[in-house]
Amino acid sequence: MENNTYDVVVIGAGNGGLVAALTLQKKGKKVLLLEKGRVPGGFASSFKRGRFEFDASLHELCEYGTIENKGEVYELLERLGITDKITMIPIQETFSVYTLDTHEEYTMPVGKKAFLAQMEKYVPNSTASMLRFFDLCEETKQALAYLNETKGHPDTKVLMEKFPNFMVVAPYSVQKVLEKIEMPSKAQEILTTYWSYLGSPAENLSFVHYASMIYSYITNAPVIPQHTSHEISLALSEEFTSLGGKLEYLSPVKEILVENETVCGVVIEDNRRFLTNHIIANISPHEVYTKLIAPEKVPDKAKKYLSSQALGARGLCVYLGLNKTMEELGLNHYSYFIYHTLNSNVEYKRMHSLYNGNLVATLQNNREGTSIMCLTSLLFNDAFDQVVTAENYYEIKEKIAENMVASFEQATNVNIHEAIEEIEVATPVTFARYSGHPDGVIYGYLASGYANLLPRVMNEPNEMYIKNLRFCGGFSSRLSGYSSAYLNGEQEALKTFGEMKNETI
Ligand SMILES: Cc1cc2nc3c(=O)[nH]c(=O)nc-3n(C[C@H](O)[C@H](O)[C@H](O)COP(=O)(O)OP(=O)(O)OC[C@H]3O[C@@H](n4cnc5c(N)ncnc54)[C@H](O)[C@@H]3O)c2cc1C
Structure with missing residues (x-):
């Protein structure tokens, strides 16, 4: 096999892409994993500000479990050989929910x-x-x-x-x-x-x-990794490269080559070309069919598929490094869901406006008597784009942060703004820049009607519009979330492996 020829090329080293690449590498395939950024994990990453390291995305990982009661994700990561390289901390509650308008408060155990x-x-x-x-x-x-x-x-x-x-x-x-x-x-x-x-x-x-x-x-x-989700991403990428897998960072794919309605290679930004008969894309079908494949090679069915999928939620995140412990602040839960009311249908509509006040907060103690808090809010339309300009971007970010901090304080009656030592704010612009996903959406396609889990999974075998081009991760049939992306990464890799076996018979 020539140097630039691979059994499989995986585009994107997010959760799904890492698992897909490692699964195939473990099966002895020659795999190239191309990542546009400089670190593995996609959203599953971390960043530092001052004496705080923030998880960029993970609130809670589900389907992990414990050594005595292993969940699907535990078993998967065990098959991939990384469970001894990561440490998970169980969260001893499911959730706490507080309402701003009706002043309710409920905490549910595990x-x-x-x-x-x-x-x-x-x-x-x-x-x-x-x-x-x-x-x-x-x-x-x-x-x-x-x-x-x-x-x-x-x-x-x-x-x-x-x-x-x-x-x-x-x-x-x-x-x-x-x-x-x-x-x-x-x-x-x-x-x-x-x-x-x-x-x-x-x-x-x-x-x-x-x-x-x-x-x-x-x-x-639910569990969280002791050293942020980057710990899992690193373990997966290191295992992949230690088995001989080729992982290239700063290598955005700019074109997917298609001949006779079948994939045959990719071209990356520096014009290097890699040949392959199988591609697994850990990015959105929107990106693939509208930007990476020449328009005349995109089948009508793929275009129809795109118009049937609405983009899911966009994210607004405020990461806070606090100079007090949780106990000093008087906060004793890991996660706080804050809504105006408990009626999700009403609150979903409210989340079509920018400063809506609904959010999920996660909180944990950090070193040296400090704590880390992450406030995440969702937005279901283009309310952000309608007001933001290059000139007012920072001002709007500040307003978003003020609104979310105030909302948390109002719901819990706890002053946190006086304890803020570090603050970072992520908007749809931030998420678009890091993930490359359309409109900076963070939850893949909207789970609604025929785009809900079951119809998507049942219809998945009919969704290969270009031969040997598969999708994994948050935009694929198992929908978004860490566990879905990991599990789906393995599934797509196994299907690809199955197809290769048939080819060699
Ligand atoms: C703030 C926030 C909070 C969240 N909280 C949770 C939670 O608590 N629990 C949970 O289960 N899920 C949560 N999620 C969702 C979860 O993070 C995602 O569903 C999951 O990480 C998606 O993984 P993925 O496999 O789709 O890869 P992604 O993370 O989407 O990564 C895609 C990768 O592809 C790369 N890429 C893009 N374009 C190209 C290209 N052209 N060439 C090469 N590489 C490319 C990107 O750089 C990126 O590394 C959260 C997400 C966010 C943002």
Whole structure:
């Protein structure tokens, strides 16, 4: 094989790309991983300001678990040989939610029994419907495992026989299912607190998607890496290169070469050309079909696919280095969800305006009597672009930060602004620059209607519009999130590997 020829080229060293590249390298393939930035991980990275190191994105990692009760992500990272190189800290709560307008406050524990008891305390007579909800979550989990096993080609008879309730709830939104099982409305509101993690409100969000995420958080505590998500990214990239994989930083792909509707190579910014029969893109289909492939080589079906996908949430983040510990500040939770009300459908609409006040805060102690806080808010339209100019950009960033800090203080009644030692603000411009994603979206495509988890996964086999061009990561069929991107990276690598085996027969 010539020097510039590879079995597979992976574009982007985000979570999905790193896992895809390492999976194929471990299978003995010659893999080239091309990354436009200078570090691995994409969003899964960190940065330093003064005596603080901030995680750029990760609040909580789900489906990891513990050595005694390994989740899917633990098992994956174990297969990839990196679990002894990373240290995970379990979070002992699911969430705390505070409301600005209705002045409510709820904190939910980890563990089914404890979660149930706490919900009953907040909402008397909620237990029966919560038990029904847990049963549906368990069946959903098993049905999804079966769908995975059968690689999107399930036997419908088996599905009907083994997972009858899953088949009934699968097409519906989380709101419809919770109403149907007669969960009291307050319990529904508390239970759907995590909606903003998936960037879609209860009336649009698929039950299957929401149930799989929250059930994993409740039954198997969420975790965070001791030394930020960069620790995982580094371990994956080092394992890849130590096995002989070629990882080139500062190498943005500017063109994907296509002949006879099949990929045949890539060209990077410095005009070097690499040949391959297989590409896995860890970037958005929007970027690939509108910028990287010559327009006449983009099939109509790919164009139609693009017009059927709406971009998901954009992010506004305020990273704070505080000169006091959590205890000194009087704050004792890891995550604080702050909304005006608990009605996700109303709050989703509110998040179409720039200074909406809704956010998720994560907080942990740091060295030398300090703590680190990250405030993240979502925006679902172009409200930011409508007001921002080159001249007022810094002023707007400051206003966003002031608004988010004030919102946290108002909800919790705790003064944090006097403890701020370092502050950094990230806007859609920041996220666009680092990730290269259209409009700086941070959650891939919007999970709604036919773009929800199940239809996307079921339709995935029909989404290869150019032969041997696959997508992994937050824009792919498993949708966004760390665990989805890691797991999907492996799936796409295994499918690619399977195709290569067929080619050599
Ligand atoms: C503020 C914030 C908070 C979040 N919180 C959580 C959370 O708590 N839990 C959770 O599960 N998820 C969270 N997410 C979402 C999660 O970070 C993403 O879904 C996930 O990291 C996406 O991974 P990915 O594989 O799609 O890669 P990405 O991180 O999107 O990386 C793509 C990579 O491709 C590179 N690239 C782009 N264009 C090119 C090109 N032309 N050539 C070469 N390389 C290119 C980029 O530089 C980047 O490295 C959060 C995201 C943000 C921003």
